[in-house]
Amino acid sequence: MKRITGTRLVTQGVKAGSMTQSVRAVGLATLCLMASPARAEHRSIPVPALLSHKVSYTLGLARLKAGSLAAASGHATYQLRDLCDVWSVSQKLEVQITSGDGSTSLVSYQSATLENKKGHSFLFRTVQTQDGETTSETAGEARRRRDGRVIVHFTKPEPATLTLPARVIFPMQFTGVLLDAAHRGLLHMQSDIFDGASTDGATPNYATLGTLRAAKPDMDSASLPSAVFQGQSAVPVTVASFGGGETSLLPDSTYSDRLWTNGVEDRLLIDFGDYVLSGQIETLTPVAPAHCASVSR
Numbered sequence: 001m002k003r004i005t006g007t008r009l010v011t012q013g014v015k016a017g018s019m020t021q022s023v024r025a026v027g028l029a030t031l032c033l034m035a036s037p038a039r040a041e042h043r044s045i046p047v048p049a050l051l052s053h054k055v056s057y058t059l060g061l062a063r064l065k066a067g068s069l070a071a072a073s074g075h076a077t078y079q080l081r082d083l084c085d086v087w088s089v090s091q092k093l094e095v096q097i098t099s100g101d102g103s104t105s106l107v108s109y110q111s112a113t114l115e116n117k118k119g120h121s122f123l124f125r126t127v128q129t130q131d132g133e134t135t136s137e138t139a140g141e142a143r144r145r146r147d148g149r150v151i152v153h154f155t156k157p158e159p160a161t162l163t164l165p166a167r168v169i170f171p172m173q174f175t176g177v178l179l180d181a182a183h184r185g186l187l188h189m190q191s192d193i194f195d196g197a198s199t200d201g202a203t204p205n206y207a208t209l210g211t212l213r214a215a216k217p218d219m220d221s222a223s224l225p226s227a228v229f230q231g232q233s234a235v236p237v238t239v240a241s242f243g244g245g246e247t248s249l250l251p252d253s254t255y256s257d258r259l260w261t262n263g264v265e266d267r268l269l270i271d272f273g274d275y276v277l278s279g280q281i282e283t284l285t286p287v288a289p290a291h292c293a294s295v296s297r
Helices: 025-033 171-185
Strands: 052-066 069-082 086-099 105-114 121-128 133-143 148-156 160-166 188-193 203-209 233-241 252-260 265-271 275-284
Touching: 052 105, 052 265, 069 275, 086 171, 086 188, 121 148, 171 233, 233 275
Parallel strands: none
Antiparallel strands: 052 069, 052 275, 069 086, 086 105, 105 121, 121 133, 133 148, 148 160, 188 203, 203 233, 233 252, 252 265, 265 275
Protein backbone atom coordinates (compact mmCIF):
# COMPACT_ATOMS: atom_id res chain seq x y z
CA MET A 1 0.00 0.00 0.00
CA LYS A 2 2.79 2.24 -0.18
CA ARG A 3 3.20 2.43 -1.54
CA ILE A 4 1.80 0.18 -0.27
CA THR A 5 3.88 1.23 -3.81
CA GLY A 6 3.68 -0.36 -7.54
CA THR A 7 2.10 -3.59 -6.65
CA ARG A 8 2.94 -2.49 -3.15
CA LEU A 9 -0.33 -1.40 -1.59
CA VAL A 10 0.04 2.24 -0.63
CA THR A 11 0.17 2.95 3.10
CA GLN A 12 2.22 6.14 3.08
CA GLY A 13 0.53 9.07 4.78
CA VAL A 14 -2.32 7.13 6.36
CA LYS A 15 -2.99 8.81 9.68
CA ALA A 16 -5.64 8.77 12.36
CA GLY A 17 -5.24 11.54 14.90
CA SER A 18 -1.67 11.22 16.14
CA MET A 19 -1.24 7.73 14.68
CA THR A 20 1.20 7.39 11.81
CA GLN A 21 2.87 4.46 10.15
CA SER A 22 5.90 3.64 12.16
CA VAL A 23 8.53 1.03 12.88
CA ARG A 24 7.82 -2.68 13.02
CA ALA A 25 11.50 -3.51 13.31
CA VAL A 26 14.08 -0.79 13.89
CA GLY A 27 16.76 -3.44 13.65
CA LEU A 28 15.71 -4.06 10.05
CA ALA A 29 16.50 -0.48 9.07
CA THR A 30 19.86 -0.61 10.83
CA LEU A 31 20.70 -3.86 9.09
CA CYS A 32 19.77 -2.41 5.71
CA LEU A 33 21.98 0.61 6.26
CA MET A 34 24.95 -1.44 7.45
CA ALA A 35 24.67 -3.98 4.66
CA SER A 36 25.32 -1.40 1.91
CA PRO A 37 22.33 -2.58 -0.15
CA ALA A 38 22.41 -2.44 -3.93
CA ARG A 39 20.79 0.74 -5.24
CA ALA A 40 18.15 0.50 -7.94
CA GLU A 41 18.98 2.60 -11.01
CA HIS A 42 16.36 3.66 -13.53
CA ARG A 43 18.35 2.53 -16.57
CA SER A 44 18.83 -1.03 -15.30
CA ILE A 45 15.26 -1.91 -14.32
CA PRO A 46 13.65 -4.76 -16.29
CA VAL A 47 9.94 -4.66 -17.15
CA PRO A 48 8.31 -7.58 -15.32
CA ALA A 49 5.58 -9.76 -16.83
CA LEU A 50 2.77 -9.28 -14.34
CA LEU A 51 -0.78 -10.57 -14.05
CA SER A 52 -3.54 -8.04 -14.65
CA HIS A 53 -5.78 -8.61 -11.66
CA LYS A 54 -8.07 -7.21 -8.99
CA VAL A 55 -7.59 -8.33 -5.42
CA SER A 56 -9.29 -7.47 -2.14
CA TYR A 57 -7.92 -8.01 1.36
CA THR A 58 -9.48 -8.30 4.78
CA LEU A 59 -7.35 -6.51 7.36
CA GLY A 60 -7.42 -7.71 10.94
CA LEU A 61 -5.66 -6.61 14.09
CA ALA A 62 -2.37 -8.46 14.48
CA ARG A 63 -0.96 -6.51 17.40
CA LEU A 64 -2.06 -3.57 19.53
CA LYS A 65 0.78 -1.49 20.92
CA ALA A 66 0.85 1.01 23.74
CA GLY A 67 -1.67 3.78 23.26
CA SER A 68 -5.29 4.73 23.65
CA LEU A 69 -6.71 2.44 20.96
CA ALA A 70 -9.05 -0.44 21.69
CA ALA A 71 -9.45 -1.99 18.22
CA ALA A 72 -8.60 -1.58 14.54
CA SER A 73 -9.60 -3.32 11.33
CA GLY A 74 -9.86 -2.56 7.66
CA HIS A 75 -10.22 -3.50 4.03
CA ALA A 76 -8.06 -2.92 0.97
CA THR A 77 -8.51 -3.31 -2.77
CA TYR A 78 -5.89 -3.20 -5.50
CA GLN A 79 -6.23 -3.42 -9.28
CA LEU A 80 -3.41 -3.70 -11.79
CA ARG A 81 -4.02 -3.65 -15.54
CA ASP A 82 -1.56 -3.97 -18.40
CA LEU A 83 -2.41 -1.26 -20.96
CA CYS A 84 0.32 -2.11 -23.45
CA ASP A 85 2.98 0.53 -22.80
CA VAL A 86 1.66 1.67 -19.41
CA TRP A 87 0.54 0.13 -16.12
CA SER A 88 -2.82 1.25 -14.76
CA VAL A 89 -3.05 0.92 -10.97
CA SER A 90 -5.91 1.82 -8.65
CA GLN A 91 -6.03 1.06 -4.95
CA LYS A 92 -7.98 1.89 -1.83
CA LEU A 93 -7.26 1.36 1.86
CA GLU A 94 -9.86 1.85 4.60
CA VAL A 95 -9.05 1.50 8.29
CA GLN A 96 -11.57 1.81 11.13
CA ILE A 97 -10.14 2.49 14.55
CA THR A 98 -11.84 2.39 17.93
CA SER A 99 -10.44 4.39 20.82
CA GLY A 100 -10.55 3.44 24.47
CA ASP A 101 -13.65 5.59 25.06
CA GLY A 102 -15.56 3.69 22.36
CA SER A 103 -15.49 6.39 19.67
CA THR A 104 -14.65 5.30 16.12
CA SER A 105 -12.96 6.91 13.15
CA LEU A 106 -12.69 5.79 9.52
CA VAL A 107 -9.54 6.70 7.60
CA SER A 108 -9.41 6.15 3.84
CA TYR A 109 -6.61 6.46 1.30
CA GLN A 110 -7.04 5.90 -2.43
CA SER A 111 -4.95 6.49 -5.51
CA ALA A 112 -5.04 6.04 -9.28
CA THR A 113 -1.92 6.07 -11.45
CA LEU A 114 -0.73 5.50 -15.01
CA GLU A 115 2.94 4.56 -15.26
CA ASN A 116 4.92 4.21 -18.45
CA LYS A 117 6.63 0.80 -18.47
CA LYS A 118 9.98 2.31 -19.39
CA GLY A 119 9.77 4.87 -16.61
CA HIS A 120 9.30 7.84 -18.94
CA SER A 121 6.18 9.25 -17.28
CA PHE A 122 3.89 8.85 -14.29
CA LEU A 123 0.39 10.33 -13.83
CA PHE A 124 -1.08 10.28 -10.34
CA ARG A 125 -4.00 11.30 -8.13
CA THR A 126 -4.32 10.52 -4.41
CA VAL A 127 -7.02 11.36 -1.88
CA GLN A 128 -7.00 10.82 1.87
CA THR A 129 -10.08 11.28 4.06
CA GLN A 130 -11.00 10.94 7.71
CA ASP A 131 -14.66 10.38 8.58
CA GLY A 132 -15.67 11.54 5.11
CA GLU A 133 -13.67 14.77 5.18
CA THR A 134 -10.77 15.18 2.76
CA THR A 135 -7.55 15.72 4.68
CA SER A 136 -5.10 15.68 1.77
CA GLU A 137 -5.14 15.40 -2.00
CA THR A 138 -2.45 15.35 -4.66
CA ALA A 139 -2.53 15.18 -8.45
CA GLY A 140 -0.09 15.76 -11.25
CA GLU A 141 2.36 14.27 -13.72
CA ALA A 142 6.02 13.34 -13.59
CA ARG A 143 8.18 13.11 -16.71
CA ARG A 144 11.73 11.86 -17.05
CA ARG A 145 14.18 13.98 -19.03
CA ARG A 146 16.83 12.59 -21.33
CA ASP A 147 19.45 13.09 -18.64
CA GLY A 148 17.36 10.88 -16.31
CA ARG A 149 16.12 13.61 -13.97
CA VAL A 150 12.41 13.63 -13.16
CA ILE A 151 10.33 16.79 -13.45
CA VAL A 152 7.11 16.67 -11.41
CA HIS A 153 4.25 19.09 -12.12
CA PHE A 154 1.65 19.13 -9.34
CA THR A 155 -1.85 20.46 -10.01
CA LYS A 156 -3.04 19.64 -6.46
CA PRO A 157 -2.93 20.64 -3.66
CA GLU A 158 -1.63 23.67 -5.59
CA PRO A 159 0.45 24.20 -8.74
CA ALA A 160 4.10 23.40 -8.07
CA THR A 161 7.13 21.90 -9.81
CA LEU A 162 9.82 19.61 -8.41
CA THR A 163 13.02 18.33 -9.97
CA LEU A 164 14.14 14.91 -8.73
CA PRO A 165 17.48 13.15 -9.34
CA ALA A 166 17.89 10.48 -12.00
CA ARG A 167 18.06 7.69 -9.42
CA VAL A 168 14.36 8.17 -8.58
CA ILE A 169 12.03 5.42 -9.77
CA PHE A 170 8.25 4.97 -9.90
CA PRO A 171 6.12 2.38 -8.05
CA MET A 172 5.84 -0.28 -10.76
CA GLN A 173 9.54 0.08 -11.43
CA PHE A 174 10.00 -0.73 -7.75
CA THR A 175 8.13 -3.98 -8.28
CA GLY A 176 10.52 -4.78 -11.12
CA VAL A 177 13.45 -3.97 -8.82
CA LEU A 178 12.18 -6.33 -6.12
CA LEU A 179 11.52 -9.24 -8.47
CA ASP A 180 14.86 -8.78 -10.23
CA ALA A 181 16.66 -8.67 -6.88
CA ALA A 182 14.83 -11.84 -5.76
CA HIS A 183 15.87 -13.69 -8.92
CA ARG A 184 19.48 -12.61 -8.37
CA GLY A 185 19.43 -13.72 -4.75
CA LEU A 186 20.02 -10.25 -3.29
CA LEU A 187 19.09 -9.75 0.36
CA HIS A 188 18.88 -5.94 0.44
CA MET A 189 17.86 -3.26 -2.04
CA GLN A 190 17.84 0.53 -1.74
CA SER A 191 15.51 2.68 -3.85
CA ASP A 192 14.24 6.26 -3.97
CA ILE A 193 10.58 6.11 -4.97
CA PHE A 194 8.20 8.81 -6.13
CA ASP A 195 4.57 7.71 -5.87
CA GLY A 196 2.79 11.07 -5.97
CA ALA A 197 1.47 10.79 -2.40
CA SER A 198 3.52 13.70 -1.10
CA THR A 199 4.68 17.05 -2.43
CA ASP A 200 7.96 16.49 -0.57
CA GLY A 201 9.32 14.38 -3.44
CA ALA A 202 10.81 10.89 -3.46
CA THR A 203 11.06 8.64 -0.41
CA PRO A 204 14.15 6.52 0.35
CA ASN A 205 13.21 2.86 0.86
CA TYR A 206 15.24 -0.11 2.08
CA ALA A 207 13.92 -3.55 1.21
CA THR A 208 14.93 -6.81 2.82
CA LEU A 209 14.18 -9.96 0.82
CA GLY A 210 13.95 -13.60 1.75
CA THR A 211 14.51 -16.53 -0.59
CA LEU A 212 12.55 -16.81 -3.83
CA ARG A 213 11.05 -20.29 -3.97
CA ALA A 214 8.08 -22.32 -5.13
CA ALA A 215 5.12 -21.77 -2.80
CA LYS A 216 1.46 -22.44 -2.29
CA PRO A 217 -1.16 -19.69 -1.97
CA ASP A 218 -2.95 -19.33 1.35
CA MET A 219 -6.34 -19.15 -0.35
CA ASP A 220 -8.50 -22.23 -0.74
CA SER A 221 -7.50 -23.70 -4.11
CA ALA A 222 -11.17 -24.22 -4.95
CA SER A 223 -11.76 -20.45 -4.83
CA LEU A 224 -8.74 -19.54 -6.95
CA PRO A 225 -8.95 -18.83 -10.68
CA SER A 226 -7.29 -21.64 -12.58
CA ALA A 227 -3.58 -21.31 -13.30
CA VAL A 228 -3.14 -17.96 -11.47
CA PHE A 229 -0.32 -19.38 -9.33
CA GLN A 230 0.68 -22.27 -11.56
CA GLY A 231 4.45 -22.28 -12.02
CA GLN A 232 4.83 -19.14 -9.86
CA SER A 233 7.29 -18.55 -7.04
CA ALA A 234 7.13 -16.11 -4.14
CA VAL A 235 9.55 -14.09 -2.01
CA PRO A 236 9.02 -12.55 1.46
CA VAL A 237 9.66 -8.79 1.35
CA THR A 238 9.86 -6.13 4.05
CA VAL A 239 10.18 -2.47 3.09
CA ALA A 240 11.23 0.30 5.47
CA SER A 241 10.40 3.82 4.24
CA PHE A 242 12.29 6.89 5.42
CA GLY A 243 10.00 9.86 4.90
CA GLY A 244 12.52 12.09 6.63
CA GLY A 245 15.10 11.48 3.89
CA GLU A 246 18.38 9.62 3.69
CA THR A 247 19.70 11.16 6.91
CA SER A 248 16.87 9.63 8.97
CA LEU A 249 18.06 6.89 11.30
CA LEU A 250 14.63 5.38 11.85
CA PRO A 251 11.98 4.49 9.25
CA ASP A 252 8.56 6.13 9.54
CA SER A 253 6.77 3.08 8.15
CA THR A 254 7.27 -0.62 7.45
CA TYR A 255 5.32 -2.95 5.24
CA SER A 256 5.75 -6.69 4.75
CA ASP A 257 4.20 -9.19 2.38
CA ARG A 258 4.87 -12.19 0.19
CA LEU A 259 5.39 -11.06 -3.41
CA TRP A 260 4.64 -13.56 -6.18
CA THR A 261 6.48 -13.47 -9.48
CA ASN A 262 3.20 -12.58 -11.24
CA GLY A 263 2.85 -9.48 -9.07
CA VAL A 264 0.17 -10.74 -6.67
CA GLU A 265 0.73 -10.02 -2.96
CA ASP A 266 -0.44 -11.96 0.07
CA ARG A 267 0.42 -12.24 3.79
CA LEU A 268 0.32 -8.48 4.31
CA LEU A 269 1.62 -6.97 7.54
CA ILE A 270 1.19 -3.20 7.90
CA ASP A 271 2.58 -1.28 10.87
CA PHE A 272 0.71 1.93 11.74
CA GLY A 273 2.74 2.70 14.83
CA ASP A 274 0.08 2.23 17.51
CA TYR A 275 -1.14 -1.01 15.95
CA VAL A 276 -0.30 -3.59 13.29
CA LEU A 277 -2.78 -5.01 10.77
CA SER A 278 -2.39 -8.30 8.91
CA GLY A 279 -4.06 -8.82 5.55
CA GLN A 280 -5.31 -11.94 3.83
CA ILE A 281 -6.69 -12.25 0.32
CA GLU A 282 -10.48 -12.16 0.28
CA THR A 283 -11.05 -12.30 -3.49
CA LEU A 284 -8.71 -12.49 -6.48
CA THR A 285 -9.88 -12.04 -10.06
CA PRO A 286 -7.75 -11.86 -13.23
CA VAL A 287 -8.50 -8.78 -15.35
CA ALA A 288 -8.28 -8.91 -19.11
CA PRO A 289 -5.29 -6.88 -20.33
CA ALA A 290 -5.69 -4.47 -23.21
CA HIS A 291 -5.39 -5.83 -26.75
CA CYS A 292 -2.13 -4.34 -27.95
CA ALA A 293 -0.44 -3.99 -31.27
CA SER A 294 3.24 -4.82 -31.30
CA VAL A 295 4.77 -2.59 -28.63
CA SER A 296 8.47 -2.16 -28.03
CA ARG A 297 9.27 -2.82 -24.38
